[in-house]
Structures are given as structure tokens and as C-alpha cells.
Amino acid sequence: MCYDIAFTTKIESIFKIMPLLQTAPGANLQFDATYHKIGMSYPQWPIVVNHEGPQLALFNWGPIPKMLNTPEKVKRQRQMFLNARSEKVLEPKTLWNAIRTQRCLIPVTGFFEYREVPGLKNKVPYYIKSQEQEVFFIAGLWALSNSWDVDKPERIPTFSLLTRSANNVMRQIHNGGDNAGRMPMMLTNELAEEWIKPDLTDTDIRDVLQYEQPSDTLQFWTVNSVRKAKPDDASVIAEINYEGLPPVTV
Template sequence: MCGRFVNLMPAEAMARLFSAVPSNDLPEAPRFNICPTNDVAVVVAEGEGRRLRAMRWGFLPPWYKAPGDGPLLINARAETIAEKPAFRAAVRARRCLVPASGFYEWTKGPEAARLPWYIHPADDAPMVMAGIWQDWEAGDQRLSTVAIVTCAAAGGIEALHSRMPVILPPEDWPMWLGEAGKGAALLMRAAPAGSLAWHRVDPKVNSNRADSPELIDPYDT
């Protein structure tokens, strides 16, 4: 799964990278510990171009009467996304790119201690995760929400966790956004072996209040 991630890119850099028009409500960057229900920057196809906009991380299906009316849907499994009532319309028509610099995963240590790892592109290039989104409203409350698509882990990541986000290389961005015809289902696969690197990081990241540069530094155990 993907339950926390990092985004070091300022809005201007993301707008250039994706050739997208930025909205004026984007979350501040850098961010070293993005948690569920935080606002995140995403890229969507809009008209003849792209928009960089903010969305709440935690997908809300249209039948939820309130944000807490059901499970917090931060991830959508690639294997079942087209079948699940919550996600099947979004994966057909509302796909997005979720910029990141890396993500966290945890293993178990002695006495069930949670040991955090930072996983990032081996070349430290920007990482782009596949997402789906949904505009949700109830009464006068309106939210744009997003879930990150995950697949079975591979390339060594499975030693840390059985799941990982679907990571899209630049050549796949147009198809995922629906700009280059059909075939997005074929993109929901694990990143190639050797494309990611990882290291242990400070357990301070376990707190959702932590957000500082040293969180992604290698942790000397």
C-alpha cells in the first residue's frame, strides 16, 4: 500500500514538469510526511491542457453522506479497481497523476516495533504515482478527493511490503490521463527492477505531526 509519502517539488517545478496550469490553492512544499486526509497536488487533464490542483487524499464515493461515512479509501488496488463500485467510474473517466519524491513503508522490528523505510527513485528523479479522483459533495460541503493506485510489489520492495504504488514513467502520463487513447489498464504494473532504492529512516516519521528534512535521511541503527 502507500500510506505516507514525500513531495519536495514546489508548485512552479511541478507546473513546468507536467506542462500544467497551477491552481492557486496548492499545498506548500517541500513536505516530508504527507498523510491521509492531507491536501496533495495532483495533475488532471482539463480541456485541451492540464491542471495542477489540490485534492484531499482519501477518496470519497458519491454515496458517502459525510467524509467519515465509510472506510478511508487512500488506495485502490489495480487488480480490482475496474470492479469495485467505489472506483470503477473514476478509473474509466477520472485518472490523475500524483507527484511525489518518495514514499514510506514499514517492517516489524523487535516487540512489534514499526520500522520505517524511505523508498524513492534510484536516480532521485521525480516520482509520479497513478491516481483516480472524485468530486464529492453533501449539502454545502464539497471536496475533490483522490486515491493512489497500488499493485503487487516487485523489484525487491516485496521484502518490505506486499503492495506498492503504480509508478508511471513520463511516456505513460498521456495515456493515464486519457490524452493518448485507451490502454490505461496496461499501465497498472510494478516499477522495473532497479528503478527504486530504499533505506531505513528515523522512527520519528511514525508520528503524523512530524514534517522535517531529516525524516528522509538514512537512519543509523
């Protein structure tokens, strides 16, 4: 699953992609470029929602469902809700189906995944981005969550990132673990605008979620592990060569 994302440019670039985008009332959009954020740190991230038009605000990654009703449960289980399978959005009696009208967009410049390679002890990390545009959108769902913070008892806006079955390139990269063969639910700019329209029917939602990002539109290369502490700078996505690594075919 996708737990590692990047936004390596200025937040103003999102407004260039969506000319009608407005800053959400009262929103503080102070957000510095970052080469890596891990979902398990539950960071704030710029999120596009539609409240009488597209608006940008900072949400925390990782909803806290009502079932997580103690700080201990939040600590143990919140990471299970960082991502959501797109197939669950239209599955009755699921959390994601219940909030399917609360759709959002997650702007990123890239994301990271790990590849299992026979003969290598450790998985090989890759950085993946769009060849066609610096910033692209991933489909998501948002929810107001209990913060469980005694200093901030109010409910906080949170989001979950949608994933789908992987295309050919991502099947080769994300090829191990319990959630092998998945990738973020990347959208074209046109589908991104469609995704946050308030009047989508379930059929419309299904149509958007059937989109598969073509393999030949992805750019990818191997990097150092992003799960080790390092400066938040361009060295995070610098290409690193791994000897004897079989190629990923497009």
C-alpha cells in the same frame, strides 16, 4: 498500503517535468514542501488532471463515496478509500471502475513503508524514492466528494492513490499486514502522460497498469517512524541504522 508520502521540493518542479502543464483555472497552488503527510489527515496535495490539457490543482487525499452519507460514517470509513487496488479499476460494479475516466497523477518525491523483521518488536520504517528523478508520478483516480463541513458545504475535489502488486524490493519491505506485497502504482513520465489522456480505452488502461517499476530504479533506506510527531523537515527522511537488520536485496 501506501498512506505516507513526501514532496520535498518546490511545486514548480512539476511544471519542469510536464512543459504543457497549466495551473487549473481559479486554483490556489500555495503548497509548501513537506517531508511527510499521512493519508489519514486527508491533506491537500498537488494533482495533475486533464481538462482540455494537463492542469495542476490542489485536491484532498481521500474520496468520500455516496455510501458514506453521515459524518459518523465519514469519520469511521473514509480512510478505506485513500488507496485503490489497480486491479479494481477494470473490475465491473466497483467504485473505481465507475470513475475510471477520472484519472489523475500524484507527484511525489518519495513514500514510506514498514517492514516486519523476525526478532524485532516493532516494524522498521523505510523511505523509498526513485533513483532516476527527484519527482515522480503515481497513478490515481479523482472524484468530487461531499465535504460534510458545515462551513464548506460545496463538493470538494478528492483523489485516491492506486497500488499494485509489489516488485522484488517492495515485497521485501512491505511484507506484513493485510495488504502485504503492495506498492504505489509508479509510472514513467511517458506512462504518466498516457494515463491522463481523455480517450483511453479499457485496453489502454490495462496496458498502463501492467507496468512494474524495476527494483533497480528504487533507492531506499531506513528512517525513524513517521507515525510519531516530529518537525516537518529533513530529519524525517534521515537515515537511521537498525542493528541486526537483514539486507533488502535488489
